[in-house]
Amino acid sequence: MAVKTLTIDGRLVSAMEGQTVLEAAQEAGIHIPTLCHLDGVSDLGACRMCLVELGNSPKLQPACVLKVAEGMEVRTNSDRLRKYRKMIVELLLSERNHVCSVCVSNGHCELQDMAVELGVDHSRFDYIYPVERVDITHQRFGVDHNRCILCGRCVRVCDEVEGAHTWDMAGRGAKSFVITDMNQPWGDSTSCTSCGKCVQACPTGAIFQKGATVGEMQKDRTRLEFIVTAREKKQWIG
Amino acid sequence: MSFSAIDSALPSSVMGGDSRYKLLETAIKRHQSQSDALIEVLHAAQEIFGYLDTDLLVHISKNLKLPLSKVYGVATFYHFFSVSPRGAHTCVICMGTACYTKGARKLSAAAEKISGLKVGETASDGSLSLMTARCIGACGIAPAIVMDGKVVGGQSEEMVTEQLKGWIEDGF
Numbered sequence: 001m002a003v004k005t006l007t008i009d010g011r012l013v014s015a016m017e018g019q020t021v022l023e024a025a026q027e028a029g030i031h032i033p034t035l036c037h038l039d040g041v042s043d044l045g046a047c048r049m050c051l052v053e054l055g056n057s058p059k060l061q062p063a064c065v066l067k068v069a070e071g072m073e074v075r076t077n078s079d080r081l082r083k084y085r086k087m088i089v090e091l092l093l094s095e096r097n098h099v100c101s102v103c104v105s106n107g108h109c110e111l112q113d114m115a116v117e118l119g120v121d122h123s124r125f126d127y128i129y130p131v132e133r134v135d136i137t138h139q140r141f142g143v144d145h146n147r148c149i150l151c152g153r154c155v156r157v158c159d160e161v162e163g164a165h166t167w168d169m170a171g172r173g174a175k176s177f178v179i180t181d182m183n184q185p186w187g188d189s190t191s192c193t194s195c196g197k198c199v200q201a202c203p204t205g206a207i208f209q210k211g212a213t214v215g216e217m218q219k220d221r222t223r224l225e226f227i228v229t230a231r232e233k234k235q236w237i238g
Numbered sequence: 239m240s241f242s243a244i245d246s247a248l249p250s251s252v253m254g255g256d257s258r259y260k261l262l263e264t265a266i267k268r269h270q271s272q273s274d275a276l277i278e279v280l281h282a283a284q285e286i287f288g289y290l291d292t293d294l295l296v297h298i299s300k301n302l303k304l305p306l307s308k309v310y311g312v313a314t315f316y317h318f319f320s321v322s323p324r325g326a327h328t329c330v331i332c333m334g335t336a337c338y339t340k341g342a343r344k345l346s347a348a349a350e351k352i353s354g355l356k357v358g359e360t361a362s363d364g365s366l367s368l369m370t371a372r373c374i375g376a377c378g379i380a381p382a383i384v385m386d387g388k389v390v391g392g393q394s395e396e397m398v399t400e401q402l403k404g405w406i407e408d409g410f
């Protein structure tokens with residue numbers, strides 16, 4: 001496969017044709033913030049956290065789905081991008097009820113980490129305070145829609161890695177929400193194998209292990225990497 | 239909502255020879271049970287049944303060999319599909335850009351006022367559903383609404399109120 005040479009933040013980087021700008025940046029040790037990206041599953045550009053600037057184009061592009069091209073000039077960290085990223089996190093925080101102090105994932109949450117990284121200390125948007133469901137009908141796991149950011153990682157990991165496709169996204173726009181099977185209680189789902197991959201994939205405290213109390217829910221992504229590497233490369237490491 | 243039917247391949251109404259399921263069968267066969275025909279099949283089901291209940295969606299996902307959640311997700315994404323029963327009368331107010339700028343908000347407020355419903359709701363006696371849609375392709379006659387499936391344009395608050403009042407006073 002052909003090698004492409006591009007510049008990221010002024011640095012010359014080479015990548016394989018077909019790789020994404022995010023992959024190329026990660027390999028070169030350049031950090032681009034992400035939320036809906038999860039190693040080992042497909043990308044869909046849902047969260048817009050990874051937006052980058054390209055050459056002279058006024059249009060921003062999501063690095064996780066943008067394929068590398070010869071001579072591409074990518075900027076990952078301009079004032080404009082930092083401003084937008086901050087705004088995205090504030091919008092996510094105001095959309096549902098992210099009360100970190102009583103969340104099972106407090107201290108181990110990717111959304112919280114992102115807010116810290118970007119210096120978000122409050123949201124300039126009005127909080128919506130929607131009334132959201134908490135489903136603890138599954139024997140081992142629970143889902144708290146108050147903490148869901150609709151990143152779709154649970155949907156993709158369950159479909160692409162476990163193969164059960166228990167989760168999907170229902171509704172549209174601001175009214176979207178994740179569902180198990182026919183929007184039925186998770187505990188009644190006939191497709192769920194209780195493998196726990198969605199628990200590990202979820203970036204926030206939305207999907208959790210039952211029994212975890214405030215701050216106790218630490219996700220272990222190495223479990224997913226282990227399975228994905230075994231599946232794809234037939235190598236069992238970790 | 240009951241989920242008892244989820245394990246059984248066919249809802250009991252199929253066993254009973256419900257002719258609507260036969261019609262649906264024909265639609266599914268026409269698409270050779272191809273999973274990428276989901277939208278077409280949902281379309282047919284919506285027309286035949288008027289709304290898509292859980293049993294029906296389970297039946298469709300089994301026939302097209304699709305995940306349950308995917309079928310439910312698609313059925314709730316498109317405005318055309320409804321997963322709960324619609325009222326005997328339906329009033330759909332277009333909230334597309336053209337209609338919006340021509341006062342669709344006022345129309346929906348008027349409809350809510352006379353019916354006592356909020357948009358998206360169906361009266362508890364099943365007599366009337368109030369809904370909104372994205373552009374319904376009638377921008378030329380904006381603001382447009384759909385009354386019982388019929389597109390009418392150039393609407394005013396008075397006209398909407400009048401029409402709904404007619405339905406309400408008719409005792410539906």
Ligand code: SF4
Nearest residue numbers: 158192193195196198
């Ligand atoms: S536990 Fe496994 S099978 Fe069940 S919903 Fe989560 S990822 Fe899917």
Ligand code: SF4
Nearest residue numbers: 148149151152154202
């Ligand atoms: S439940 Fe978690 S993984 Fe699934 S969409 Fe919500 S935040 Fe993302």
Ligand code: FES
Nearest residue numbers: 045047048050064
């Ligand atoms: S990580 Fe690229 S859009 Fe979410």
Ligand code: FES
Nearest residue numbers: 334337373376377
């Ligand atoms: S915006 Fe209402 S018909 Fe197009």
